[in-house]
Amino acid sequence: MQIGVLGTGVTGLTIGSKLIQLGHEVMLGSRDEANPPAVAWAKDQGQHALYGTFKNAAVFGEIIFNCTLGSVSLEVLQQAGAENLKDKVLIDTSNPLDRSTDMWTLTVCNTDSLGEQIQRAFPETKVIKTLNTVNANVMVDPAKLLEKTHVFVSGNDIEAKATVVRILRDWFGWREIIDLGNIASARSVEMYVLLWHTLRNAISSQRFNIKVVTS
Amino acid sequence: MQIGVLGTGVTGLTIGSKLIQLGHEVMLGSRDEANPPAVAWAKDQGQHALYGTFKNAAVFGEIIFNCTLGSVSLEVLQQAGAENLKDKVLIDTSNPLDRSTDMWTLTVCNTDSLGEQIQRAFPETKVIKTLNTVNANVMVDPAKLLEKTHVFVSGNDIEAKATVVRILRDWFGWREIIDLGNIASARSVEMYVLLWHTLRNAISSQRFNIKVVTS
Numbered sequence: 001m002q003i004g005v006l007g008t009g010v011t012g013l014t015i016g017s018k019l020i021q022l023g024h025e026v027m028l029g030s031r032d033e034a035n036p037p038a039v040a041w042a043k044d045q046g047q048h049a050l051y052g053t054f055k056n057a058a059v060f061g062e063i064i065f066n067c068t069l070g071s072v073s074l075e076v077l078q079q080a081g082a083e084n085l086k087d088k089v090l091i092d093t094s095n096p097l098d099r100s101t102d103m104w105t106l107t108v109c110n111t112d113s114l115g116e117q118i119q120r121a122f123p124e125t126k127v128i129k130t131l132n133t134v135n136a137n138v139m140v141d142p143a144k145l146l147e148k149t150h151v152f153v154s155g156n157d158i159e160a161k162a163t164v165v166r167i168l169r170d171w172f173g174w175r176e177i178i179d180l181g182n183i184a185s186a187r188s189v190e191m192y193v194l195l196w197h198t199l200r201n202a203i204s205s206q207r208f209n210i211k212v213v214t215s
Numbered sequence: 216m217q218i219g220v221l222g223t224g225v226t227g228l229t230i231g232s233k234l235i236q237l238g239h240e241v242m243l244g245s246r247d248e249a250n251p252p253a254v255a256w257a258k259d260q261g262q263h264a265l266y267g268t269f270k271n272a273a274v275f276g277e278i279i280f281n282c283t284l285g286s287v288s289l290e291v292l293q294q295a296g297a298e299n300l301k302d303k304v305l306i307d308t309s310n311p312l313d314r315s316t317d318m319w320t321l322t323v324c325n326t327d328s329l330g331e332q333i334q335r336a337f338p339e340t341k342v343i344k345t346l347n348t349v350n351a352n353v354m355v356d357p358a359k360l361l362e363k364t365h366v367f368v369s370g371n372d373i374e375a376k377a378t379v380v381r382i383l384r385d386w387f388g389w390r391e392i393i394d395l396g397n398i399a400s401a402r403s404v405e406m407y408v409l410l411w412h413t414l415r416n417a418i419s420s421q422r423f424n425i426k427v428v429t430s
Contacts, residue, residue, distance in 0.1 A: 103399060109406070110320050147428045180413045184318060188410040191324070195403040198395045199427060207430040212414060213362045215422040 004029055004061025006054055006076055008037045011093055011136040012067035018140035020045045022171055029057025029080065058084035063091065063163075070096035070114050071107060074121060085125040089160045091167070092118055092186075093131040093139070095193045104197045106190060115154060115186025126160035128153055129186040130168065133196060135206040140172050142209065149209035150176045154185040178212065219244060219276025221269055221291055223252045226308055226351040227282035233355035235260045237386055244272025244295065273299035278306065278378075285311035285329050286322060289336060300340040304375045306382070307333055307401075308346040308354070310408045319412045321405060330369060330401025341375035343368055344401040345383065348411060350421040355387050357424065364424035365391045369400040393427065 005016045006029045019026045027050040028038040038051035050060070058064055058080035068076045073094045077085065096107040096114040108114055115129035130153045131139045142149060151174050155161045161179060168174040180188065200206055216239050220231045223245045234241045242265040243253040253266035265275070273279060273295035283291045288309045292300065311322040311329040323329055330344035345368045346354045357364060366389050370376045376394060383389040395403065415421055 103402075105325050109325050110409075144430050145428045146430065147426075149428045178414065178417050180417050185413045187318075188413040191406040192410045194325075195407045198400045198403040199393065202393050202395050203427070203429065205429055208427055210425040211362075211428050212418070212423055213360045213364045213426050214418065214420055215359050215361065 001025070002027070002060055002062050004057035004059075004064045005067055006057055006064065006080060007067035007069070008035050008041070009067065009069070011139070012065070013037065013041055014136035014140055015065055015067055015093075016041060016049070017045060018172065020049050024048065026050065027052055027057045027060040029054040031076075031079070054080040055084060061088065063089045063167075066090055066092045066094050066118070068094055070094040071098070073114060074117060077118060077122060082122055082124070085122055087124060087126070089126045089128060089157075089163055090118070090122070091131070091164055092127055092129045095132050095190055097193065104194060106194070109187065109191050111187075113184070113187040113190045115183050115190065119156065119183045126155065126157040127183055128155035128157075128160055128164040129183065129189060130154070130164055133189050133192055134209050138207060138209055142175075143173050144207065145209055147211060148175050149211045150178055151209075152178050152180050152189050154180045154183055154189065156182045176211070216240070217242070217275055217277050219272035219274075219279045220282055221272055221279065221295060222282035222284070223250050223256070224282065224284070226354070227280070228252065228256055229351035229355055230280055230282055230308075231256060231264070232260060233387065235264050239263065241265065242267055242272040242275040244269040246291075246294070269295040270299060276303065278304045278382075281305055281307045281309050281333070283309055285309040286313070288329060289332060292333060292337060297337055297339070300337055302339060302341070304341045304343060304372075304378055305333070305337070306346070306379055307342055307344045310347050310405055312408065319409060321409070324402065324406050326402075328399070328402040328405045330398050330405065334371065334398045341370065341372040342398055343370035343372075343375055343379040344398065344404060345369070345379055348404050348407055349424050353422060353424055357390075358388050359422065360424055362426060363390050364426045365393055366424075367393050367395050367404050369395045369398055369404065371397045391426070
């Protein structure tokens with residue numbers, strides 16, 4: 001499958017590499033066509049690994065991953081172009097974080113979320129929020145953790161959500177996937193990220209996740 | 216030990232009953248001295264179970280549990296009286312929830328928390344935020360869940376936090392307790408409660424909790 005990955009930070013590179021391993025054709029999109037990390041990544045990953053602008057990656061991808069920082073996601077998606085995202089599944093892994101101080105805060109929360117903002121700005125795109133609750137290494141390899149843990153999906157389009165559940169399960173190895181509901185439930189997973197951050201500091205590791213345990 | 220429990224909702228009654236079982240003397244505090252649920256509870260629980268006003272319960276308790284709704288916690292604590300809470304450990308289980316719509320929101324979040332507001336309003340009280348991430352039944356009996364799960368503590372006073380950790384472990388049976396840091400970390404556990412709520416709806420149960428799984 002042809003997949004567009006927006007963002008060339010750790011998340012974009014990690015997801016891009018995993019998708020290449022799985023045999024897909026991946027184009028990493030960035031602000032500048034020849035973004036150095038993307039160029040280096042493509043050289044390293046072989047012929048199925050491509051790079052280009054956000055727009056190029058959006059045109060290329062049958063499915064799009066948003067792996068940009070939440071603070072720039074809306075602007076990046078505008079650059080990618082609504083017409084190039086139309087009718088496509090957009091897997092939104094971003095968090096609306098302000099990390100300028102030790103105490104992280106969110107730039108939108110409580111009565112709205114970045115997932116909802118993106119869905120409102122791109123009404124013809126099928127936005128599914130997921131994977132934002134874990135570090136990039138855990139996203140693509142949850143089996144590295146000592147036990148099975150949970151990942152969440154939020155989105156309005158039922159078919160798109162089913163597609164993303166298959167991707168999480170069959171491509172990335174997630175076994176425990178909870179459908180939280182429509183895109184408004186993105187609020188809850190974005191707000192969880194502050195607990196993720198205090199936990200990261202408390203346990204001095206980014207390689208962890210939560211497991212929902214019932215009675 | 217003499218313990219004051221502020222609030223006569225499910226959380227106050229459940230914690231009060233558990234403390235009685237453990238052999239403590241418990242006074243439930245409410246707005247009116249003869250609050251019907253508190254009167255019925257005391258009758259049911261025997262001679263060590265008492266009831267009174269918020270102020271009575273604060274005077275009575277060597278340790279105080281705040282089990283009131285977050286929306287009224289500050290006002291209740293003012294009624295209890297700063298002089299009666301002075302130098303005491305206040306175990307704050309409350310959440311600043313607005314539950315007036317299906318989609319819960321918080322009345323304070325992101326750059327502040329109810330835990331911090333209480334600590335600022337009562338600087339001579341040792342506020343420890345904990346247990347707000349689980350339902351009342353799980354608070355006092357975490358062993359009911361299928362696996363050991365985590366509970367969190369946030370607070371500025373190290374000794375008070377150690378006291379609360381002992382209470383959680385020795386009285387309530389918690390085995391996995393994570394110290395998240397000072398009272399500002401209450402933001403993260405209060406904001407998590409929206410994920411608790413979407414999970415509750417998704418799995419149709421209130422009897423669950425999260426376990427932090429590492430690699």
